[in-house]
Amino acid sequence: MSFSVVFAIALLATGCKSSGPAVVADAIYSGGPIVTVNDAQPTAEALAVKDRKILAVGTKSDIDQAYKGTATKTINLGGKILAPGFVDGHTHFLGLGAQAVGANLLAQPDGTVNTIDDLVAKLREFAKSPDVDRTGWIFGMGYDDALLGRHPTRDDLDKVSKDKPVIAVHISGHFSAMNSAGLRKIGYTAATKNPEGGVIRRRPGSMEPNGVLEELASIPVMIAAISPATQADKDYYAQRALDMAKSFGYTTLSEGRAFAPNHQDLVGFATRGLLDIDVTSYIDHVDRRIITTEWFGHSYKNHYRIAGIKITLDGSPQGRTAWRTIPYRIPPDGQKKGYKGYPAIPDTKVVAAVFEESYQKGWPVHVHANGDAAIDQMIKAIRPAHQTHGPGDRRHTLIHGQFLRKDQIPALKELQIFPSLFPMHTFYWGDWYNQIIGPELAQQISPMRSVLNAGMIATSHTDAPVALPNLMQVMWATVNRTSRSGKVMGPDERLTPIEALKAITLWGAYEHFEEKTKGSLEPGKLADMVILSDNPLTIDPKKINTIVVQETIKEGNTVYKREQ
Ligand SMILES: [Zn+2]
Ligand SMILES: [Zn+2]
Incomplete structure (x- = not known):
């Protein structure tokens, strides 16, 4: 029982009963399992919301007694599951x-x-x-x-x-x-x-x-x-994007690579009140001059903020443009035997200069790197800046890290690089990786367990519109790592359901510097929530991808409801 619950009950017991609870909740949710993703209180019967935030989480009788007033809306979950709204590590x-x-x-x-x-x-x-x-x-x-x-x-x-x-x-x-x-x-x-x-x-x-x-x-x-050209068409696209994201339970969405004109569009959506969930952007390093605007920082304005910068070091692993230290087994059309993919920025000094400036100015950097050679380049480029400026809470993030080698993991830890990996590929391209990089390395793609074992936390992202922004599919892939043909890709790298759920909620919030306000259902955090058709922690793990989002709630307001 929280202090505030005890306090409210004490008030009731000492004769304030006629005036009702001291603090009246706007809404109380109960009637279904509440999955909090808070280790200190993993499950609960009821959750109270007030002023866009979570007021209390606890037993139904405690919450009702302490916070239920005549104006309180009561929401019966009808056996469905209340969980934190989804915060994806990387989307577009x-x-x-x-x-x-x-x-x-x-x-x-x-x-x-x-x-x-x-x-x-x-x-x-x-x-x-x-x-x-x-x-x-x-x-x-x-x-x-x-x-x-x-x-x-x-x-x-x-x-x-x-x-x-x-x-x-x-x-x-x-x-x-x-x-x-x-x-x-x-x-x-x-x-x-x-x-x-x-x-x-x-x-x-x-x-x-x-x-x-x-x-x-x-x-x-x-x-x-x-891309649409007119304002009306841009708004139409944004609306369709938001509708799609909310139908998959997103309460925080990201533009993982924004150029200056994209940022202007996002500012436009925000200032005209189009956004009803939060949107962060990571500005491509070539346009990093615009990060000096008032939009950069930890607080949102009309649901938008610039969260950091983005630099892309190579291509895609399934497309065989990820930059590797060893050759692909099957080179793509037009390439010779021995082909290893290629860098996006061949000169590592250019990458190092971006990091040096980011360390000086306090910009979190999201680094797209898939191949192990690209990850080597990232490590090489970041180390001088890290040595100059020393450790700190910067949350530079490796985005994808598909071919991350185990021997590179200690460097991530040492350089405080947060891993946002992409185990969804085990399903979509697991069988393909068996062919193009060989069965042994294919088992190790996006090594989530190895990263956790090294004492780090990580996210598991959709990179939507690569496939649909379906985070239940991502969670399923993170837990099962089963390819299209049914092979388990790297059984040792599978996560438990609660770890995989954290990788799309609490740890996602951490990656974007928002773990104090988002990612779990705890008093004081924003009432960003989803109602799910089944419990992702207790359902047969093989069926996690059958779970659908029934309702998405942003700061206490329902922003999406599935048609029955
Ligand atoms: Zn990428
Ligand atoms: Zn991306």
């Missing part, structure tokens, strides 16, 4: 809008595109939608070459349209494929050289682009193609 709010609006090119279980023909059909369907006019592009998100057998080419996409530009975005976000009209529109021809950090794939025996674009040959043109 603005990409989520494109995912919600564009054609869904994901394979099962998130979509239905399992062949190139399916992909063409889906894009043709989207071509009829009025949403095409919002960007001028026929676009779709999330195709997976590992399942399709190859990337779609311009010839495939010319079947969607000969005159309108078409772009299909790879599930990693690091590749795209365009039709001939699309290539014409962006001006890629046989004469166009590969940009640094990117590849324009060519037709066999010629310099003519085949439509497939990698990394920095893709990312800027892809973002331009799928």
Whole structure:
């Protein structure tokens, strides 16, 4: 029993009964298990909310006696589960809008595109939608070459349209494929050289682009193609993104790589009152000058804040652009034997300068690094700044760390780098990793248990719009690590359900410097909550991914309710 409960009961007992409780709750939730993610009080019967915050957590009789007044709304959970709202370690709010609006090119279980023909059909369907006019592009998100057998080419996409530009975005976000009209529109021809950090794939025996674009040959043109231009269309995307996130239980969402214009859009959404859940952004290092604005800091304004900066050191592991120290077993099209992926920023001095400035100015840095060579580069780049400035509470974060080697983990600990890993890949690409990096290393991807064993905490993220922002699927993958074909990928790296739940709530809050206000159901924290169809801690762990979010509550207000 908390002090405040004791105090309130004492008041009742000493004759204040006629005036009701000293503090009256706005709402009291009870009637279903309450999973608090607070080790000091893991479960409870009732939870009281007042002024957007959690007032008390305890037994139903204590809470009712102490805080239930005539104005208190009582909410019966009806056997459903109350849990903390989800705080994802790494997502892309603005990409989520494109995912919600564009054609869904994901394979099962998130979509239905399992062949190139399916992909063409889906894009043709989207071509009829009025949403095409919002960007001028026929676009779709999330195709997976590992399942399709190859990337779609311009010839495939010319079947969607000969005159309108078409772009299909790879599930990693690091590749795209365009039709001939699309290539014409962006001006890629046989004469166009590969940009640094990117590849324009060519037709066999010629310099003519085949439509497939990698990394920095893709990312800027892809973002331009799928992003809305007018204010009304931007708002529409944002609304669709928020609706999708809330339907999956997000109460804090992140834009994991924002450029200056993206930040301006986010400021616009915030100031016009569009945001009803919290959104953090990490500003790409090339635009880090804008971090000096009033929007940077730990407190939100109208649900938005800049939380730090982002630097990207390599590509995607399933796309084989993650930068490794040893070769891929199967090089991608157009690459020779011995290919190890490649860095996004070949000069480590450039990366080190970003860290030095971040240490000086107190910016948390989110570092995208998948391959072990990219992680080596991160360690090498951060160490001089760490030695100069000494330890501190900075929460620089390794984003993804898919091919993190066990011998690199002590350096993460020493340099105080928070791991935000991506075990969701064990399901989506576990079987593919068996082929491209070999079964032994495939077992070790996103080694969550090893990181916890080293005395660190970590998050398990969706990186949505890579797949859907379905954190129950992520939690399921973190606990089970089962591939599409049913193989367990690295049984020793599996987490328990409570650890995996922390990795999408309390530890997510920690990563973003918000563990004092979010991530668990404790008095004084924000009333950011979800109501779930089943208890993720007691359901058969193999069924965690069948759990659906019934309701999402942000600071005491219901912002999403599933239609029955
Ligand atoms: Zn990334
Ligand atoms: Zn990302």
